[in-house]
Amino acid sequence: MKVLVIGSGxxxxxxxxxxSLSPKVSRVFVATGNPGxxxxxxxxxxxxxxxxxxxxxxxxxxxxxxxxxxxxxxPLVDGIVDIFENNNLLILGPSxxxxxxxxxxxxxxxxxxxxxxxxASYEKFTEIEPAxxxxxxxxxxxxxxxxxxxxxxxxxxxxxxxxxxxxIQDMLSDNKFxxxxxxxxxxxxxxxxxxxxxxxxxxxTMIPMATSQDHKRVGDGDKGENTGGMGAYSPAPIVDExxxxxxxxxxxxxxxxxxxxxxxxxxxxLYAGLMIMPDGSPKVIEFNCRFGDPETQxxxxxxxxxxxxxxxxxxxGNLKNAEMKWSSKVGVGVVxxxxxxxxxxxxxxxxxxxxxxxxxxxxxxxxxxxNDKLVNSGGRVICVTALxxxxxxAREKVYSYINKNIFWDGMFYRKDIGFxxxxxxx
Numbered sequence: 045m046k047v048l049v050i051g052s053g054x055x056x057x058x059x060x061x062x063x064s065l066s067p068k069v070s071r072v073f074v075a076t077g078n079p080g081x082x083x084x085x086x087x088x089x090x091x092x093x094x095x096x097x098x099x100x101x102x103x104x105x106x107x108x109x110x111x112x113x114x115x116x117x118x119p120l121v122d123g124i125v126d127i128f129e130n131n132n133l134l135i136l137g138p139s140x141x142x143x144x145x146x147x148x149x150x151x152x153x154x155x156x157x158x159x160x161x162x163x164a165s166y167e168k169f170t171e172i173e174p175a176x177x178x179x180x181x182x183x184x185x186x187x188x189x190x191x192x193x194x195x196x197x198x199x200x201x202x203x204x205x206x207x208x209x210x211x212i213q214d215m216l217s218d219n220k221f222x223x224x225x226x227x228x229x230x231x232x233x234x235x236x237x238x239x240x241x242x243x244x245x246x247x248x249t250m251i252p253m254a255t256s257q258d259h260k261r262v263g264d265g266d267k268g269e270n271t272g273g274m275g276a277y278s279p280a281p282i283v284d285e286x287x288x289x290x291x292x293x294x295x296x297x298x299x300x301x302x303x304x305x306x307x308x309x310x311x312x313x314l315y316a317g318l319m320i321m322p323d324g325s326p327k328v329i330e331f332n333c334r335f336g337d338p339e340t341q342x343x344x345x346x347x348x349x350x351x352x353x354x355x356x357x358x359x360x361g362n363l364k365n366a367e368m369k370w371s372s373k374v375g376v377g378v379v380x381x382x383x384x385x386x387x388x389x390x391x392x393x394x395x396x397x398x399x400x401x402x403x404x405x406x407x408x409x410x411x412x413x414x415n416d417k418l419v420n421s422g423g424r425v426i427c428v429t430a431l432x433x434x435x436x437x438a439r440e441k442v443y444s445y446i447n448k449n450i451f452w453d454g455m456f457y458r459k460d461i462g463f464x465x466x467x468x469x470x
Contacts (some may be wrong), residue, residue, distance in 0.1 A: 047352065048104055049074045050094045050124070051115030054379075054409035054427045055337035057081050058344040059115050059351075061407075066352035073107065075100060079418055080408025080426075094119050097127055104133050111136065111356055114312070117193055120333050121147035125312075136359040137312040138333045142303055145314075145331040149189045149229045152331050159302040161295055163328045164319075166231035172216050178230055179208045190215055191227035199260075199270045201233065234319040234327055237464060239280045240339045241291050241316045241326075244354065245300060246363040247309035251354075252292070254346055254370050255283040256339040257464070258317075262386060264460045271386045272424055275378045275461035277435060278342040281468060282320050291318065291326045299331075311358065315339075341407045341429045342375025376438040377429040378446065378461050382410065383454030385423035392419045393452040395426075404445045405429045420452055435462050 045068050049060040057080045064072045064086040074081045077089030092099045094116050104112060112128060114120055114137035123140035137143075144151040156163040164187070169175035179186055179202075188211040190198030198215075202208035214220040215228050238260070242253040256278035262268040283291065295316055303310045315332035335343075344351070348369040357366050382389035395411065395418045407429060410422015428446055432438030439462055446457065 045069055045110040047072045048109045048112040049115055050119055052076045052078050054407040055335050055340040056115035057407045058340045060087050062344045062351040066350045069352050078408045079411050079413050097124050101131050113355055117146055134359050136355050138310050141308050142310050143333045146333040149191045156328055159298055161298050164232040164234050166229050168229050170227050175212045176209055185233040187231045187233055189229045236319040236321040237282050239283050239318045239320055240336050241318055243296055243314050244358050245310050246358040246361045247311045249363040251368055254278045254343050255280040256343055258339055259461055264458055269386050273338045274458045276339045276342055277376045277462045278346055281465050287324050295326055338377045338379055338427045341377040341427045345375040345429055345431050346371045373431040374435045374438045375431050376442050377427045378442050378457055379424050380426045380455055380457050381424050382420050389423055391421050394419055395452045398449045435465055
């Protein structure tokens with residue numbers, strides 16, 4: 045069978061790699077992929093932009109693609125699933141309507157409120173003065189979000205009134221996030237521990253993926269600006285049996301049931317970014333309509349089932365008796381980033397990789413080839429991922445490898461991925 049994966053980041057590298065391991069898969073095409081996917085067996089990069097939906101439809105028809113898996117968010121928001129289905133092409137992902145859960149923070153918050161799914165209190169704004177008044181009335185810390193897609197960077201946790209005012213000005217007046225910030229959501233700051241909960245649904249049945257925890261802040265100790273994610277580990281101990289039950293019954297099932305009631309059954313991966321409060325109650329921070337990045341990388345390392353088989357069953361509405369098998373090992377992924385990220389960073393520095401080892405997987409994101417040399421081309425560049433018998437062992441493998449084997453000018457990374465779980469176990 046032939047598979048098409050849409051996207052070019054670390055998430056798509058991990059997804060296409062795992063799909064390629066299925067004995068049922070003869071070829072995986074990635075649009076557009078990166079140097080990492082290019083070097084994998086059975087994977088071919090194709091030079092069609094993820095936003096070029098007409099071009100992707102033509103390619104899928106010409107190559108007789110059996111299944112398309114959408115990795116990245118913009119095509120989903122642009123309605124790629126509806127368009128593929130109208131062309132009788134099998135695709136895994138939510139409809140354009142359901143993708144608004146990620147495409148618009150305002151839509152998602154209104155949806156959560158309507159169906160009484162727990163989340164932070166909030167208001168929506170398009171003008172500066174009422175937004176500033178709201179901040180002044182509610183105080184800090186407070187969270188300001190660009191309404192649209194902003195590659196994981198349109199969220200500001202303001203700890204002073206001044207920084208809140210500046211964030212509002214940046215988004216609504218200075219166009220810092222383009223159209224994504226022409227409308228904003230301001231919401232209550234939630235003080236708990238984050239967890240990423242990802243499920244796969246076929247529109248009728250859903251299966252939870254392995255739990256994980258992302259690290260959104262750019263600096264050690266969860267300091268600094270929000271990013272697309274600086275590292276992740278799986279499983280996440282914060283999601284114990286009781287919390288897992290609450291997440292399913294208070295967040296996941298009500299969300300899927302609500303969409304069904306609206307005539308929009310959800311098909312594909314649904315990512316609930318959660319804050320687990322001190323009393324164990326979950327509150328939704330955000331929804332993503334696809335796998336998280338960098339959570340995908342350690343999760344795919346731990347998955348023992350045939351990933352293509354699971355995705356195919358989901359796309360064809362046959363998840364009912366499917367099972368997901370997971371390694372008992374812990375997966376850790378640490379993102380290597382370019383100096384200046386999530387702000388302005390310099391590109392095209394040659395990347396030195398001294399050696400590759402079989403127990404370490406390098407998932408490429410912001411890399412490219414220049415004069416046949418690997419260089420950094422994005423803010424998040426490579427996610428170094430490994431499995432260990434426990435969190436400490438997995439962390440040691442990853443950090444030891446990074447310290448000995450990878451370098452480019454301006455490379456930086458967090459040194460404390462998994463620190464909350466380590467603190468709990470000590």
